[in-house]
Amino acid sequence: xGALGSLVLIGAMLLFxxxxxxAVTWAxxxxxRQSLRAALAAGLLVAVYAVSLLGVSAxxxxxxxxxxxxxxxxxxxxxxxSAVRTGDTVQVVLAVQNQxxxxxxxxxxxxxxxxxxRRDEVIVPGLASRLPGGSSRHLPxxxxxxxxxxxxxxxxxxxxxxSVLVIGDDNSPFHPQPSWQLK
Numbered sequence: 001x002g003a004l005g006s007l008v009l010i011g012a013m014l015l016f017x018x019x020x021x022x023a024v025t026w027a028x029x030x031x032x033r034q035s036l037r038a039a040l041a042a043g044l045l046v047a048v049y050a051v052s053l054l055g056v057s058a059x060x061x062x063x064x065x066x067x068x069x070x071x072x073x074x075x076x077x078x079x080x081x082s083a084v085r086t087g088d089t090v091q092v093v094l095a096v097q098n099q100x101x102x103x104x105x106x107x108x109x110x111x112x113x114x115x116x117x118r119r120d121e122v123i124v125p126g127l128a129s130r131l132p133g134g135s136s137r138h139l140p141x142x143x144x145x146x147x148x149x150x151x152x153x154x155x156x157x158x159x160x161x162x163s164v165l166v167i168g169d170d171n172s173p174f175h176p177q178p179s180w181q182l183k
Contacts (some may be wrong), residue, residue, distance in 0.1 A: 005166040057175035073158040075100035080180040097136035105130040115150040155179040
């Protein structure tokens with residue numbers, strides 16, 4: 001849904017811009033009825049887009065990722081390759097992959113430990129580093145304190161604005177984000 005959702009967002013933004021310019025232009029010419037219609041159409045467009053964005057997010061199924069399963073954000077992917085528990089400590093190893101043809105870095109990647117309804121940010125060295133096209137790399141292991149009774153999960157996100165506005169994007173409001181169970 002990523003590419004289609006991005007195209008829908010771009011189309012909606014362009015249509016909103018055209019309607020806004022039309023409303024202002026007609027208002028400057030004192031053509032109040034046309035200006036009001038254009039402004040109402042722009043408002044209706046925003047309302048329909050917002051309802052669609054929230055509706056798709058709220059009805060999207062939650063997904064759990066298995067160790068070794070890749071979570072991709074366009075060409076950049078991440079995976080929990082192993083999670084080894086010793087008591088209340090979990091040693092997590094991540095791998096990153098660039099499926100593109102040129103060197104790139106991810107767009108503001110962040111990692112989170114999810115437990116007891118909390119979302120604690122985890123610092124992962126090398127997560128935001130550049131990666132040559134068509135290559136992958138294992139990151140240094142990270143140790144997390146996560147009691148097994150809490151059913152902890154590990155989440156990696158990537159991207160900021162405008163991905164929160166893309167219909168069907170993992171970053172959109174209320175959209176369940178795929179994560180790995182730390183057993």
